[in-house]
Every structure is written in C-alpha cells, then in structure tokens.
Amino acid sequence: MATRRHRMREYIFRTLFQWDFQSDENLEKIAKEELTHLRDKKVQRQAFEYIQGMKDKIKIIDDIIQKYLENWEIDRLSAVDRNLLRLGTYELIYISDVPIEVTIDEMIELGKTYGTENSGRFVNGVLDKIAKGEAPKEKFDL
16 A cells, blocks of 8 residues: 555656646646645645645756766656656755655656656666765765
C-alpha cells in the first residue's frame, strides 16, 4: 500500500506532466483539478505548496538538472523523465525534512511506473549527481 507522501508525489508528478503538455494552461488550475483526487485535505495542501514552490523555481530547477545531464538537453528528455527530475531536484534542494535516499527511491519507483524500462536507472543517476553537488549539507545528516 502506498504511503500518503508517495501518493502526494504521484499526483504532483501527474500535475507537472500535464502542465508540460499544456504549458499555456495555468499550473495552479491543473493542480487544483488533479489534486481533488487526493482525499486527505492536509496532503492536498502540502502537494499544492510543492507545486507552487516548484513553479516559482522552475527555471532554477531546470538549470540545475541541465548542469548534471551528460550529452542531453533537458528539452530532449521524455516528459516523464524531465518531470521526475524536476520533482526530485526540488525535493532534494528545497524540502529539508526528506532524506536524500527517500527522494531518489521515490523518483525511481515513479519512473518504473510511468516511464520506460530505463527511466528508473536514468533518474537515479542524475538525481544522485544532483544530490552530491547541490543538496544542502544538512540533508546528508538526516
């Protein structure tokens, strides 16, 4: 059975994925529609806060991801991989109460569910580099 936080991440990912294809749509509007499927109001609020934080920092997040991609451009990644990397990078850098290993494991699992057979491995490799190069030092002590 999936934890509440796992389901939250899944809905955040699904929101980001939709926004990637409907970039002319307002992210908050897409989020409100998608997050209504989360029954727990506290989890809904937390997911919406993640999404708002990510929207405010999307350029920074994409620049960080690009820095750690080897022989790839972020725009050339599959929408699944790109948005898992965005969510994972945001959580690694801006969410202080989640251990690095948990973030990476969650993104790998979502990659296995929604991506190709290589998504989990690819996301793991990039997020591991981002964690080592960008995550606050306190995250290593969790």
